[in-house]
Amino acid sequence: MITKYNVAGHCFAVKGDWLCGAVAEIPAFAPFEVAEGDALFSFEEGSERPEAIKTDYSLLHEGVETTFGATPSGYLLTLRESSQCTLYLWCTNGDNKVYISGHLSLHLFHFALWVGYSLMTLPYETVAVHSSCIVNLNKAVLFLGESGTGKSTHTSLWLQHIPGSSLLNDDSPIVRCIGGKLWVYGSPWSGKTPCYKPLRYELKGCVRLSQAPENSIHKLSVLHSYAALHPSFPPQFAYDNNLYDYISKLIEKVIQAVPVYHLACLPNRDAASLSYRKIFSDAENS
């Protein structure tokens, strides 16, 4: 059994009854299923799991211990909920297969697919950006910030108060550079908001949010733009120079293509109006 999906213009296959059955149980993937296409890579059940020789990243979050690191010839992701409930994902450099073994808990599997997809598409100038993404006037705006800063709150204010706004994704839209132009795609990963849209829009700008007692917005220098974008790119890949090279080059492409702002804001209508005006009017070609 094979099912195929197309996310951000990259087609991939999920092979075997075990994995296909599991993906079919994740509603977020249904809008991205395609009948045919040349798969760039595939997810398959794996048996001979390699050992990690270096741990780049580990994090304990909501009861799940995430470990990511290099193996002698690739990368290994371990998602451990308990000793009985551990999922493994690995790949080998130069190969287009992503192997999965262990316990297929759906939320672990959903996240593992994000890591596998990201590893396979990074060389194609494609990366998931932790952000909430609004579409207006046919262009996409990414709102970035640490968890709890109010990204979703701010984009919901746009939906309420800025006519013509829609939400493309609330947690992990995919940014892709094609011929120097930056596009933002909906994805099957959208945090707690079920917003799974197989659509793309040209990137208009990025806004890093922070909470403040009053609203203000300003455009950032190259250096501050880099610092504003960097934390929202996949942290799992930031400790490996080869993977981070791809990320660093993509951040540069974003900075060259669109303005990056810092918005200090309250959770109110004026904050949404301010960011809208800055991004869509006086920021034109600046």
Added chain:
Amino acid sequence: MKINPNFRLRDIAGETIIVNQGTSDVDMTRIISLNASAKLLFEAMAGKEFTIDDAAKLLVDTYEIEESQAISDVVVWAQALKEQGIIEE
């Protein structure tokens, strides 16, 4: 002293930076910006043991400045990078 080989110079839209990621359990990413002479020193001293005098000589030869000035500039450069763990004893 020597430059920690884990750090790479990155040319980003006309700026030269080093990303100091820190470790995943401490959220301490720092973006360090290098000017032209700091970049010159980094590139010339990477991958080998060097002394303050070695680096100062490069500045004297390149910019035709006084040795005392070059030494004080290199000390500032080395100290700043040591604080980030980019230069190690």
